[in-house]
Amino acid sequence: MKRVLGRIAxxxxxxxxxxLLIFILLRVVPGDPVSILLGEHYSQETIDxxxxxxxxxxxxxxxxxxxxxxxxxxxxxxxxTMKRPVTTLILQAFPSTVKLALMAAAIAWVIGILAGxxxxxxxxxxxxxxxMGMSLAGVSVPIFMTSLFLQYVLSFKLKLFPLTSDGRLISxxxxxIALGWNSAGSIARMTRSGLIDVMQQDYIDTAKAKxxxxxxxxxxxxxxxxxxxxxxxxxxxxxxxxxxxxITESIFSIPxxxxxxxxxxxxxxxxxxxxTVLFTTIIVIIGNLxxxxxxxxxxxxxxxxx
Amino acid sequence: xxxxxxxxxxxxxxxxxxxxxxxxxxxxxxxMWKQNPLAILSAVxxxxxxAAAVFAPVIAPYKEAQQDLTARLQGPGMKHLLGTDELGRDxxxxxxxxxxxxxxxxxxxxxxxxxxxxxxGMIAGYxxxxxxxxxxxxxxxxxxxxxxxxxxxxxxxxxxYANSVICIFAALSITGxxxxxxVVRSQTLSLKESVYVEAARSIGVGxxxxxxxxxxxxxxxxxxxxxxxxxxxxILSESTLSFLGIGVQPPAASWGLMVNQSKxxxxxxxxxxxxxxxxxxxxxxxxxxxxxxxxxxxxxxMQTR
Numbered sequence: 001m002k003r004v005l006g007r008i009a010x011x012x013x014x015x016x017x018x019x020l021l022i023f024i025l026l027r028v029v030p031g032d033p034v035s036i037l038l039g040e041h042y043s044q045e046t047i048d049x050x051x052x053x054x055x056x057x058x059x060x061x062x063x064x065x066x067x068x069x070x071x072x073x074x075x076x077x078x079x080x081t082m083k084r085p086v087t088t089l090i091l092q093a094f095p096s097t098v099k100l101a102l103m104a105a106a107i108a109w110v111i112g113i114l115a116g117x118x119x120x121x122x123x124x125x126x127x128x129x130x131x132m133g134m135s136l137a138g139v140s141v142p143i144f145m146t147s148l149f150l151q152y153v154l155s156f157k158l159k160l161f162p163l164t165s166d167g168r169l170i171s172x173x174x175x176x177i178a179l180g181w182n183s184a185g186s187i188a189r190m191t192r193s194g195l196i197d198v199m200q201q202d203y204i205d206t207a208k209a210k211x212x213x214x215x216x217x218x219x220x221x222x223x224x225x226x227x228x229x230x231x232x233x234x235x236x237x238x239x240x241x242x243x244x245x246x247i248t249e250s251i252f253s254i255p256x257x258x259x260x261x262x263x264x265x266x267x268x269x270x271x272x273x274x275x276t277v278l279f280t281t282i283i284v285i286i287g288n289l290x291x292x293x294x295x296x297x298x299x300x301x302x303x304x305x306x
Numbered sequence: 307x308x309x310x311x312x313x314x315x316x317x318x319x320x321x322x323x324x325x326x327x328x329x330x331x332x333x334x335x336x337x338m339w340k341q342n343p344l345a346i347l348s349a350v351x352x353x354x355x356x357a358a359a360v361f362a363p364v365i366a367p368y369k370e371a372q373q374d375l376t377a378r379l380q381g382p383g384m385k386h387l388l389g390t391d392e393l394g395r396d397x398x399x400x401x402x403x404x405x406x407x408x409x410x411x412x413x414x415x416x417x418x419x420x421x422x423x424x425x426x427g428m429i430a431g432y433x434x435x436x437x438x439x440x441x442x443x444x445x446x447x448x449x450x451x452x453x454x455x456x457x458x459x460x461x462x463x464x465x466x467y468a469n470s471v472i473c474i475f476a477a478l479s480i481t482g483x484x485x486x487x488x489v490v491r492s493q494t495l496s497l498k499e500s501v502y503v504e505a506a507r508s509i510g511v512g513x514x515x516x517x518x519x520x521x522x523x524x525x526x527x528x529x530x531x532x533x534x535x536x537x538x539x540x541i542l543s544e545s546t547l548s549f550l551g552i553g554v555q556p557p558a559a560s561w562g563l564m565v566n567q568s569k570x571x572x573x574x575x576x577x578x579x580x581x582x583x584x585x586x587x588x589x590x591x592x593x594x595x596x597x598x599x600x601x602x603x604x605x606x607x608m609q610t611r
Binding site: 013014017018021022025026136137139140141142143144145148149151152156239240242243244246247250251261262265266268270273276277280281284285288 | 443444446447450451452453454455456458459460461462463538542545546549550551552562565569572573576579583586587590591594595598
């Protein structure tokens with residue numbers, strides 16, 4: 001328990017640092033948000049008034065602390081272009097991204113772990129080389145290529161899936177495959193190397209000597225212990241999945257967080273961009289923490305060591 | 307004193323060349339060919355692509371921005387091997403010229419993030435204490451960001467003020483250095499305890515001299531591997547940013563931008579998007595295969611099975 005609290009406390013400087021960094025990055029350039037908000041025609045008076053209303057005349061450090069203060073209370077400011085609170089927009093978009101990410105993760109884990117097990121069992125045989133080659137290809141293919149390919153072949157040519165998202169679960173399958181494909185590759189490699197490692201240990205020999213079948217040795221004895229690094233891997237994947245969601249959401253027009261971020265950039269909507277990036281990064285940090293804690297729950301050696 | 311410093315310098319070179327002796331260049335190539343022929347083939351392919359990019363004006367069948375409005379959106383054929391785009395530009399020519407942008411965007415940010423990561427990683431590892439703590443928290447912060455979103459923020463900020471390619475350099479260098487710093491730091495931590503560094507320290511060699519003469523040469527193998535694996539990820543990031551329309555801006559051509567421009571014709575003329583996509587995939591795969599192969603040979607610390 002103490003450890004959990006310690007870890008949560010350790011998160012705070014990182015969270016503050018992340019917020020500060022986004023805050024600074026979005027404000028280092030002289031191009032001020034007021035002119036973006038007003039467009040081409042405006043008077044000096046309007047500029048002054050808006051600058052005051054938006055607190056832009058205050059020192060940067062004061063702006064930062066009032067932003068953090070508001071953010072803690074769930075207020076991320078108002079979107080310039082959509083004229084609505086950023087928090088509302090994010091909370092509306094979030095479920096779509098979660099659904100997409102969960103489906104992608106499920107696909108990645110099932111494919112990745114299965115391929116990893118098969119490759120480990122057939123180590124250095126044809127199937128192993130084939131799967132490992134495919135996993136490297138999986139990491140090397142840009143997500144937009146997988147997305148466009150799936151969209152063209154399965155939706156447009158074979159008409160199996162809707163072209164773009166319409167809110168139904170079936171319309172999320174293609175984007176989820178496109179998003180999960182990359183992760184499946186690294187999970188497969190991780191599972192394979194973990195399993196090969198574990199298979200060389202003594203207790204596996206014991207299990208074999210007892211006369212257990214190969215399947216039961218792998219599934220009951222080896223797999224459990226080789227899954228530990230994969231759990232950490234999944235947390236790392238969360239971050240790249242959030243990046244990937246930006247692309248798949250844009251291609252399949254899914255109204256998620258990634259779409260918000262791209263539209264914020266296109267419309268130069270600073271509060272919206274700041275809010276979405278901050279929100280996504282916090283999700284990733286929390287996900288990493290959860291994986292860390294899960295790791296120590298799963299591995300008694302670590303639990304005792306702390 | 308002067309003499310002794312020189313001697314330790316020689317010692318460290320001896321240490322560095324120890325690795326070299328174990329794997330001389332020829333032997334290394336031979337061993338790699340035996341172990342991992344794909345890596346060698348990838349290296350050849352990469353050299354060929356770099357050459358194609360350098361000599362693009364000579365080998366490209368058409369001029370860089372030559373438009374032929376009478377031959378728009380043609381399929382692959384004899385006249386245009388990979389077809390033409392919506393302005394009648396030859397796709398093969400655009401891919402060859404796009405290679406210049408895509409490769410430069412892959413290589414330069416990798417070099418920059420390597421240098422930043424190397425310096426900060428060595429400082430963190432060697433000095434330890436508060437410096438180490440602060441730098442590593444900064445690394446944690448950088449690594450917490452989903453890299454694409456961070457690059458998007460940087461493109462948003464710089465995009466209006468600088469050339470888009472330079473913005474991408476900045477975005478990818480800022481997002482890339484942290485993981486390099488982490489690897490270099492952990493190597494510095496173990497090298498710091500080695501006997502030859504202790505010897506250098508005991509005769510009074512300065513901290514920075516130790517870092518650059520004794521620790522840096524031993525980091526080179528992992529730096530080469532990190533570089534080879536960083537290039538493809540930069541190429542992918544650039545193509546993704548350009549695909550989203552916030553990377554390289556026209557009239558410059560990069561592979562990602564070509565996919566972006568052709569996605570509106572996806573259902574009628576899929577080859578337009580396919581050609582640059584496949585090019586990206588092949589180049590990235592080649593770098594990844596090469597990086598994997600180099601890692602197995604050069605870097606026992608980072609070996610994966």
